[in-house]
Amino acid sequence: MAKSPKINVDFKSLQDKIKSQFSGLDPNDPSQWPSLPRNTLFLVVCIAVIAGLWFAWLKSVDEELLAEQAQEQQLREDYRKKLVQAVNLDALKKQLEQVQQYVSQLEKQLPSKAEMDALLSDINQAGLGRSLQFELFRPGQVSVKEYYAELPITVKVTGVYHDIGLFAADIANLSRIVTLNNLAIVPVKDREGFLTLDCTAKTFRYLDQEEVVQQQKAVAGKKPGAAKSPAGVAK
Numbered sequence: 001m002a003k004s005p006k007i008n009v010d011f012k013s014l015q016d017k018i019k020s021q022f023s024g025l026d027p028n029d030p031s032q033w034p035s036l037p038r039n040t041l042f043l044v045v046c047i048a049v050i051a052g053l054w055f056a057w058l059k060s061v062d063e064e065l066l067a068e069q070a071q072e073q074q075l076r077e078d079y080r081k082k083l084v085q086a087v088n089l090d091a092l093k094k095q096l097e098q099v100q101q102y103v104s105q106l107e108k109q110l111p112s113k114a115e116m117d118a119l120l121s122d123i124n125q126a127g128l129g130r131s132l133q134f135e136l137f138r139p140g141q142v143s144v145k146e147y148y149a150e151l152p153i154t155v156k157v158t159g160v161y162h163d164i165g166l167f168a169a170d171i172a173n174l175s176r177i178v179t180l181n182n183l184a185i186v187p188v189k190d191r192e193g194f195l196t197l198d199c200t201a202k203t204f205r206y207l208d209q210e211e212v213v214q215q216q217k218a219v220a221g222k223k224p225g226a227a228k229s230p231a232g233v234a235k
Contacts, residue, residue, distance in 0.1 A: 111176050111205045116151065119176050119203055123153065126170040132159040135196065144207070153201040155180075158188055164197050171201065178203045 018036065030041055085092075111119050120139065127134055136156035143150045157167065164185070171178050181200045188194040 111203075115176075116203075116205055119174075119178070120153070122174055122176075123155075123171065123178065123201060123203075126174070127155075127157050127167055130159065130163040130167045130170065132157040132163055132167055148204050148206055151203050151205070153203070155201050156196065156198045158191075158194055158196045160193055161195055164195060167197075176203060 030038060033041070124134070124137060134155075134157055136154055138154045140152040140154060143152075157164070159167070168180060171180060179202045181202055183197065183199045185195050185197050188196055
């Protein structure tokens with residue numbers, strides 16, 4: 001039976017040969033290096049480039065993943081908010097109906113322009129019904145607001161303290177909204193037990209359709225950038 005030939009490798013000689021290729025290398029001119037160091041340098045550079053590209057790609061993927069996670073979290077939050085709104089929709093509708101009913105009740109307490117004379121008469125009768133003597137009852141200038149008009153009335157009445165208090169209570173209990181402002185009570189000279197009430201009664205009414213249109217035009221004209229017609233230009 002034939003025997004396999006033995007291969008004798010001189011490792012020391014091989015090691016010395018490898019060392020000799022890596023010794024005396026000129027770092028400024030790798031092209032002159034022996035093949036082993038030159039190929040080793042090329043392999044190291046390739047590995048470094050591949051590793052750099054790999055980490056750069058991982059970083060971009062990580063940033064994209066974080067952005068997607070943030071977007072997912074925002075979508076989840078939006079979904080929860082819309083879900084809460086959907087669940088509470090019936091309750092919100094009921095609250096809106098209650099607010100509308102409340103506003104409707106308040107509107108019913110505001111007289112129309114045609115009903116103002118009757119309201120002024122009610123205020124006057126409230127004083128006469130409590131045996132008060134009117135020294136002054138003078139409606140002032142109507143002040144038109146955005147949604148309503150305000151009418152101040154200068155009132156000066158004389159009577160005993162108890163009757164003046166009942167008069168103020170009667171005003172508060174009128175079916176229409178009337179408030180007493182700037183109250184001043186002073187004793188009457190030479191009439192013991194009598195007092196003079198000096199105040200401003202304010203009542204309110206809602207605007208008719210024509211007044212609403214005029215008020216909307218006035219408000220629009222006060223807004224910045226509202227167009228103004230040049231003076232002296234014929235239309």
